[in-house]
Amino acid sequence: MTEYSQIFISAIGIGIVLVAAVLLFIFSLPGQRTSPRALRPIPAVQRLRRAIGLAVEEGKGLHVSLGKANLVEPPAAITLTGLSTLERITQSSMISDRPPVATSGDPAVSILCQDTMRSVYRAGNVLESFDPSQASLTGVSPVAYIAGALPVGGDENIAAHILVGSFGPEVGLLVDQADSTGAVTIGGSESLPAQAVLFATAQQPLLGEEVFALPAYLQAGPFHQASLRVQDWLRWGIIVVLVVGTVISVIFG
């Protein structure tokens, strides 16, 4: 690759990031915000909301699984989305008789899970109710993580399992175990093999970018809802570029 083409690619990268950042800022301004009611319904989210309500009523817990990714590789974005989801779910269900639990396959992520849950308990003035073992590392290799999370999957006191993170096809074992207890299973991942497995196994799969929209649908804040609009705008931009590029390549060979 020549120096000029590298500069060109870097310029495009910077351009996309800047445009996305400006749009995100604009769409999060008070006059520009999207009402949560204006979002298209996602069946998995509606089921999750019901599951959270039922879990609190029945005194059952919720399990958030953040997968195997660490924080220095590209799947970190889905892990961070999982942490936002964990924060919202902890806020909604910490008053339940059984507190929410989180599992992950990376030590740093498990510490962040503890930190996220602790800060929610602190904000709710119930810090004494927080037990650090609510967020645990269950294994450090992909299969070991799933094997370690299976007892949580088989816990009959868990009302719903929410899987938001980086998984491999082995996630099917965890979902199957959870399904056998009658719990609700909702799952999404950035990995295509995991998405295929979740589509077949989870009661409510989250496909493609739906998984990134989960915190926005759980009303995590105006920035999350603004980011959905930014994704829509950028998607239209990509569609236009693809169509124009195809037409140009057909006409000019």
Next chain:
Amino acid sequence: MKMKSPVATSIAIAIGLITLAGYFVPLAILQQIRFQLLDWAVILIAFAALVGIANLLIVHFKRIQSTSSKRDPLSLVVILAFTATLLVGLIFKPSSAAFQNIILKIQRPIEASLMAVLAVTLAFASLRLFQRQRGTVAIVFLVSTIFFLLLGSGILGFLTGVPVLGDLLELFNRLPVAGARGILIGIALGSLTAGLRILLGADRPYSG
């Protein structure tokens, strides 16, 4: 809105922006700072690994000592296996043939057998899909699974030379790739906005 822990947030945003700039702008000083920051991150993550593993052990020790329904004898197996692996790793080296023979030749077959169980699990899960979703989605899933299974097996390979059918086969071979790219574009956009929320301080996966 009152900003929580502004110092931690400011440091995180500044470091994020410097690292991002170092990725795009080919200035030597920015590259040096970026690599230095990433080195520090790797060291921090190594310490986090120690803390995470300590936490794992504490959780399993508590389960052994617990008198309630949380008590799990398998936790003892976890602790013993961990101790044995640690000792073997310290006595030999993780890359040594002895370590590979002792530990990995136990771990890998167990993982492989779990994956074999997964194959059966997925077959049954696919059947359950029809119980859950008896509609167009289930039919499309069934038809596409059988069709692409046949296509991938190469059983239709003899049609590649036939004028129209060969072109159709090529088109069908490209369909999953096109679908996968569509999904990946969506995931890339989701990742971009998730990263930007962190950079703008809207999402903070740390309490500070």
